[in-house]
Amino acid sequence: MSEDMKLRNYHAQVWDEPLLMDKSVKGQRGILVPEAEPGIRSEVGKAEDLIPANMRRKAPPDLPEMAQPQVLRHFTRLSQMTMGNDASNDIGVGTCTMKYSPKVNEALCGLPQMADLHPYQDESTVQGILEILYKTRDFLREISGMDEISFQPASGGQAVYTAASIVRAYHEARGEGTKRDQVITTIFSHPVDAACPATVGYEVVTIMPDKDGYPDIEALKASLSDRTAALLITNPEDIGLYNPRIEEFVKRVHGVGGLCFTDQANANGVLGKARAADAGFDMCHFNLHKTFSSPHGGMGPGCGALAVKEHLAGFLPVPVVKKDGKRYSLDYDRPESIGKVRDFYGNAQVVLRVYAWIMSLGAEGLNQVAETAVLNNNYLEKLLLAVPGITESYGEGKIRLDQIRYSWEKLTADTGVTSEDIERRMTDYGIQAYWTSHHPQLIPEPFTPEPTDSYSREDIEEWAAVMRQISKEAYEDPEKVKSAPHRGITTAVDESAALLHEKCMFTYKKYKRMKAEGK
Amino acid sequence: MQKQAGLIVNPIAGMGGKVGLKGTDGPRILEQAIRIGATPEAPQRAARALERLAGLRHDIHFLTCPGDMGENELASAGFEYTVLGPPTTGETTAEDTERAARRMREEGVDLLLFVGGDGTARNIYNAVGDRLPVLGVPAGVKMHSAVFGTTPGNAGELAELFLRGKATGTREAEVMDIDEDAFRGQRLSARLYGYLRVPFERRLVQSVKAGSTGGEETAVRAIALHVVGNMEPDRAYIIGPGTTTREIMRVLGLPNTLLGVDVVLNKTLLARDVNEGRLLEAIEGRPARIVVTIIGGQGYLFGRGNQQISDRVIERVGKENIIVVATRAKLFALNGEPMLVDTGNERVNKMLSGYVNVITGIKEKIVYKVCS
């Protein structure tokens, strides 16, 4: 990276777009709706008379009245005030594995044979999508080393929740449901690994890192007992370190009768390199959005594919896709199942994209994905550690896989500029605001970039150059960073309002009312 | 709207430390410090904190003390200020600090910023109690109290957030100081004097990803509910000092000794504000548990501020019956350093070392290292 890399002179598209409801013009229509044919109307009469009197809507909903081009333009403008991965460099959004979502897969999803399928159609009319589900199941079995997969969880969090439910069901089936009331996790695992077991009633015991930055095995030993139901952890951890004693962790938990689950949200760098099942885990999950290229949609829909070993397969949610000879079917007859975690079968359109993505890469391509993710990360590390004010903590000098949690602590101490100030300033250079850290923020002034396989060397260098530039600004003119953004879509928002109920305006109606009252 | 802030600098704070003294309290020690080459540290530290407030230069009006006690620092940093009282002559004293703090309380400043150490914190506490938000800029030798920013810069940062209305919460933070009276042999002993209200930096967490980020108050509440929910009948619970443990008494609806030790049996008060002897009497012949939290900024579990729960009490109750409670924020503020015990009894210290489960919320524990 040359020291004087030219940064783009970005300017956001500031449309200054009014709120939708303020654009309403009485009488305008965005779309017309088919009327019932005269033959129908004469047969059944007025629609109003078909509704019991007390159940008729009295006042029409307060929706805007707008013609079609105005609606289109409004939302197109709002889209232009959003930095999606298609346009922006999302390297900063670590732990989320933002990568390219191939357009051909979107075209496939838009086919009526995907988009317009009803979940209760006769199985003979959905053999295509069942085949996709079944074959993708086989791919993920191979990649994880596990035996059975459920695509029903619609997010990573829901997959962990499903895993926690299975832990419950497993111990209950063995008559140990009440006795085993603790789940163990680590502080650098994803917070859902603690939140989900808590949701199903477990006490959560969290392990801190040792002096090397790895989960403290002595602390694990001190926590194990006949109350241990399971270990739910993320590996590699959020700071990018692979736990070298992972096998011992699993063995020790198994030794006291607990189950082991690993959250594979950070799997991008280990695809085809190491498998959860081979480290002894009983369960793991993958985020099919993110890691397997399905677009994030700005927070879903996604899919948290849950993979389990044979001894837990019976507990998976119903239905599971089966194949008899050449025919695919949905199997509901699973007496040990935990039931259902969501309606229908999960996001089949997400699985379709994953199928297409894997089929475009094959084993060699997936290997290339993992290796490039790790190489990109280590390349970025070289560039970032040369930036004044950036440090690494926990496991200094150790090789990280797919991502790293860095710290601006030194910069903050020197200049008063915080990680959040920098987050806002980044957008002035046309790159997506970075992800600081999951909570709790054990590492001060954190940020967590993840340069996945989709980024070019130039993308990585540009990202690092922006960090260097902002660091320079912080030392020379901290106020410039603190008052950012300057060329973004908006300026600083009064954040104090977010703390108080009486100042929160959740809807247009409340906004108008409070403005009218002069608040 | 213009805010009003107070600034009190203890110009001699920290002078003892550089030359190996245990503090700078009292004219005799100061004299000794100056004699062996100590120079004032506090003005520089005050300046570093004020640097961070530069953006608010025209939005804050300071009340301060004459000369080295604030006036000079504010003048060179370019702030507007009013000096309270006549110029002091000669050395400043604890009384100067207390008098100024009382004035600031009466004037109703939005935040009182002071530069000093444990001794200064005690003086401020004596004058204002918990009636106004106070923040310490660290400059002292002794830093057992939890009322200071981690660095002068951070203290300034926090003050800025607070005065801008971006960190609106406050928390109660321990004021501790070496207890001269409680010196036992060569052992250092810190006493808990009270609590100051300190701005609590809870940055607005614009975070979407899973996991609740409970505030400090709710976390304390959750801990108390967990402990009370698991209390067993006919077992004595020794409730150590602190705000985290105070919430337990609140949940139980019992009066509480914030700075002392109470004993609870069957959810009623068995003994109040006990010393070691009465504590041993109270638990005589019945099973007991100890509920303690981290005291002060250095992470002491035993031996600072809760000496009533002595080595003898701990041995009698047993390690397995010690319940440690602390919010995640307090644990993480230890920066990965272990929690400390100093009971004065090597055997007991050794017994307490290792790992403990710290209750951090309802059905939430963190396994944490303890050293002596």
Add this chain to the structure above:
Amino acid sequence: MPKKKPVVYPYIPNSVPETRSEMLAKVGVKGVEELYSPIPKNLRLKRPLKLPKPFLSEPELQRHVSGILKKNKSCEEFLSFLGAGCYQHYVPSVVDTIINRGEFLTAYYGSNYSDMGRFQVMFEYVSMLTDLVGMEVAGFPMFDGSSSGGTALRMCARITGRTEVLVPETVSPLRMKVIENYCRHSEVKAIRRVACRPDTGLIDLSDVKAKLTADTAGVYIENPSYLGMIETQGGEIADLAHANGSLFAVGVNPMSLGVLAPPGDYGADIVSGDTQPLGVHMNYGGGTCGFVAVRDVEEHIAELPPLLTSIADLEEGEGFGFNLFAWAERLSYAARENAKEYTGTSTVLWSTANAVYLALMGPRGMKEVGETILQKSHYAKKLLAGIPGVKTPFPSAHFNEFVVNFDDTGKTVSRINAALLKRKIFGGRDLSDEFPDLGQSALYCVSEVHTQKDLKRLARALKEVIA
């Protein structure tokens, strides 16, 4: 063996061998393998993954995958009368255009400063949705109607500190599987089922009264119910619940609310449901998009698990921006006997679709589509009831769905549907397993996409099949 030429992957820019070598050199390692040294050797996979040979070129890939999909028969090709929680409605082209814009489709989660447009859409979605259902506050969307129903029940328990909920027996058994799983080991200790009157299918008020106790946290109903009926006793149920200190939660089909009274009008404290009908393709069930809405009561908002956004002033100057709502953490989260719910990736792309859909439809569109559906579905019900052997057991008013019974035909629903399938018709959802008391019944769904001709074609086909 000659060395194979390495593949350069179009999705992986740094798969160019020269780039890779230069980057390795800069990192200071000989090969990528060195970077994998943190993984213990024995845990490494020592062979290539066993995956099928890929289709490296896009045309080959497109052909292969669309070839598999072509084995499916879509509701565009066949005439469908399936509903039961997933609904076929017309999706305006503008909706598909907007949600396929890369900025929305491939966004992650930027802040207001990078993604203000998304925040504004979210705010507008919430504003329109809450008005449609007669509530005041809602958060980001949730997974689906069932999990949001489960959330509504758990919120009832958390808000009231009570442990039991009442749920009508007409709620779908598959939805109950989600709700039960969601409530297991939670604040909700018991789910009691409330009887419905066999003649009308509406809720038996006397059973509600009988089952309300000091432990009842909330009463949940669905309107329209799973079996299609419009529940007319919402107001009475709300009064009974409130008099007992319980909350009243209603699950709705938002598509009905251009014509039906919103639950806010008859006393609901919490409204949940699925907005898939509002402009989202069915996607084999992947189009679901749940929501939970409440009134602007601090204690109720504090229990909403999804994230909330609020419009806010700028620090300087005119205009507005958006905040994520942070004060909930101060409230009763910690006072729960049991732990929190979790939040994360949900269905934001679909709520974007909902926003566009509602903006296009406007108040008149929502009213008119509701009227068309009512007329067409009532017409269909009449038409089918006229077929010998076919009964429509519930006389109650319905919205888009109704129960059709085939007992007198001597044929099972499954046989009838198989025969309809041969005529390229998806018959109604078979209820014989879910509600055995209803005999051989099916749940038929009709919407604005059906024409009179379609409905007559169904009636004709049924006549033939039954004969």
